[in-house]
Amino acid sequence: MADQFEVLCNDSTRPPRLFLASSAVTYQKNGEASISNASARVVLDEAAISPSPIELLDIAVAANEVRAYGAVSSYCIKSPAEQVLKLQLTSVGPSNTSWPLTLSMKRNALVGVGMNMQARLARRMYMDLPSLDALTSCSSVAAIDDFYSPENGSCVGYGCCKVPFAGRAGRRAPIDLSEFAVSFRPGNQLDWEEYPCSYGMVVETSWYNFSTPELYGYEVLPKKLQRGVPFVLDFAILNGSCPAKGQQPPPGYACASSNSFCTNTNTTGYVCHCIQGYEGNPYITNGCQDIDECKDPYLCPRRMQCINLAGSYECKCKSGTMIGAGGECIDIISTIAKVVAGGVGFILLLVILFIIIIQKEKRKTKGFYQKNGGLILENANFLKLYQKKELKPILKSMNFIGKGGFGQVYKGVLRNVLVAVKKPINGSVLENEQFANEVFIQSQINHKNIVRLIGCCLEVDIPMLVYEFLSKGLLTEKSDVYSFGVVILELISRERATYSNNNSLVRKFVEAHKKEVKSTEYFDKEIAVTRDLEILDCLAEVAVECLGLDVDQRPTMTEVAERLLKLSRSREL
Incomplete structure (x- = not known):
């Protein structure tokens, strides 16, 4: 069976070209005959014509199809005494024998192009007046008037005719063609000077698009389509059938991929397919791979996210939403609730920041207090330790009364006592223990000629001193x-x-x-x-x-x- 599916690559051309390898049974023969009597029967000697391999256009494993090139047959008249017939015989398998390749009945059609002509599908390379042995045919008549005249893209019998192999009312569809050729009805070429040629071809149903200029001139269509036209072949695995449900696959079972299934053909054999949600080659191990449907951004409705599953997918509501009564995703929390929650969260954030700042300030204040000898001065009975917040109202520009080498002096009332607060400048105060000792000594001095030190504030980087305030003229002889x-x-x-x-x-x-x-x-x-x-x-x-x-x-x-x-x-x- 492997030989029947073998292909050959001709890499001497650019791009390389692909051909069926079984040239003994799959081939094409191109014949030509000159005719002087249009009413005579013409039969080409097929045995004398050398076969050539069938060139492939592409292979669609998922559809079990092969597209190949076929020639355009032509019947041209240079004069009533000089006519040229060019036909092609295509063999896709041996006659009366099962073969994996067959002409597709669903995907091909017989097409004829010309005026007052009839294209015929037969099994041999010949042209004769009777059409009893034609497998199917189509006719194109001359234009009657402007209403019935050839039109671009129209193939309904005026300049172009078409009959699909799948069957058509009043037509007989061929079945299991292994060999075929396209020929014509001879004679009746009254308008040969204007329309010198007729053309016929087996072509993929949706591929050919008729153009009216193809009716005029000599061999216009073969020159335009020198490589040929595509036609479709079906392929299947012969000598076997699909195993019944629950039955073990037979030896040599071709559906090798675990994600594949089998279907029997209308004739002999079966074909393999990837199961739904998978794509690839079902004839090789792990050939069918999962399709990521979620690559399509529009697969799921709005506000839904796509989740790829093995062989399938699922659309789920995004985080923060849920399925509503109408099947659409709606917010779990309403907009008003979101605003309220956001406001509450913002307030909580401010409270937390405020607490952090307060705690940081407390630690900072405690550090200053200890650095400035607070633990020593706590034992001074005659010295008051003031908090920073108590002195803050006094340290305003309106209370400023002077400035010296020590620092700035402010006047104010502290605990119902008129005081003078000295705010030192940087570096004007002794540090730590020595400062504490000197302040401790000064606080114990109580003399009428000395400005009494009431207390101090240690909760700042440089301590502030609080003295008894004396108005002008109250200083004694030892004050300064x-x-x-x-x-x-x-x-x-x-x-x-x-x-x-x-x-x-x-x-x-x-x-x-x-x-x-x-x-x-x-x-x-x-x-x-x-x-x-x-x-x-x-x-x-x-x-x-x-x-x-x-x-x-x-x-x-x-x-x-x-x-x-x-x-x-x-x-x-």
């Missing part, structure tokens, strides 16, 4: 002694009280004095001349006394003024 000591230090060192990297000039100078380090190391080099060193040392002593932690031990401003006056007089001497 400490500040004056700072001024003296800045003058003799020519450095700010707080300079780079948060270094404190006061702390540095006092610690050096305690360690009995010479003060001359802190004097500005430009003023530290030999004759002024004694005066500079005296000024340094005054500054140290003014900066004493014990307020009672500090000199008064009057005493400081007297000592400075003495230094001035001694320098004049």
Whole structure:
């Protein structure tokens, strides 16, 4: 059986051409005869004509069909005494023998083109006046008037005729043709000068489209269709039939794909098909493959998604929708509910963000509190620790009363007490434990001549100090002694009280004095001349006394003024 389906590829041409290999039983013969007497019977000697293989156009495994090329037969008259007949005999299998290839009765038709002509389908290559042995035929008559004249695309008997093999009223359809040839009725060519040729062909039913210019000129149609016209062959598996339901397939069963099924033909044999939802070649293992129907974007209704299944598909509602009463997908949650849910979700998001910000701020505040010595100052009974939110109303531009080297000063009421809040500039305050110790000491000092430190706020990066507010004229003679000591230090060192990297000039100078380090190391080099060193040392002593932690031990401003006056007089001497 494999030999009967064998094909040959001629790759010497471009593109390559495909032919049936069994040339002994499948072939085409092209014959030609010159005729001088139109009424005489003409029979071509088929045995003397060399066969040629049948060229294939394509193979449709799913339809169990093969399309092949066939020639256009012609009967042309150059003059009443000079006529040329060209016929083709096509054999698709041996006569009276089962063969897998047969001429398709459903897909082919006999077509004739010409005026006052008759195209005939026969089993032999001949032309004769009687048509008793013709298998089928069709006739084309001359135009009667403009109403009955040839038209492009029309093949109803005026310039073109057509009879499908599948059967037609008043016509006899051929069955199981193994050999066939197209011939003509001789003679009756009254209009041969205008319409010199008649044509006939077995052609795929839907392929040929008649054109009126084909009626005029010599051998117009064969020249136009030099390769031929396509006709359809059916193929089947012979010497067997489909197994009954539940029966095991017989040996050599051709339907090899697991996703295939078998159908018996009208004659002998069977054919194989891929089951629904599969495509491919059912005659080989795994030849039938699943069709992905979901590649078609319009397969499922709107708002449905396509799910490919083995041999099938399913349309399901998309996420968030469901099947409604009308069979369409509708939203599970209404639009109003979506808006409400979206609003609630937005509010919850804002609440969560607010909580996160509050928690972050609390952690930040706690970190500042611990960094600024809050754990130490919690034990100071005379010192109040204020929260940042308590000082916030005071730290407004309308409450600003002054600015110094330490920072900005604001006036306000805090817990029913008139206070002055000092907001330091960056780097103007001691850090951590040292700051806490100094604030702890200052909070215990309660003297009529000193501005009392009420408390502080440690919940910021640089702590803020809260002092008792004293109006102008209420300062005593010792109120500014400490500040004056700072001024003296800045003058003799020519450095700010707080300079780079948060270094404190006061702390540095006092610690050096305690360690009995010479003060001359802190004097500005430009003023530290030999004759002024004694005066500079005296000024340094005054500054140290003014900066004493014990307020009672500090000199008064009057005493400081007297000592400075003495230094001035001694320098004049």
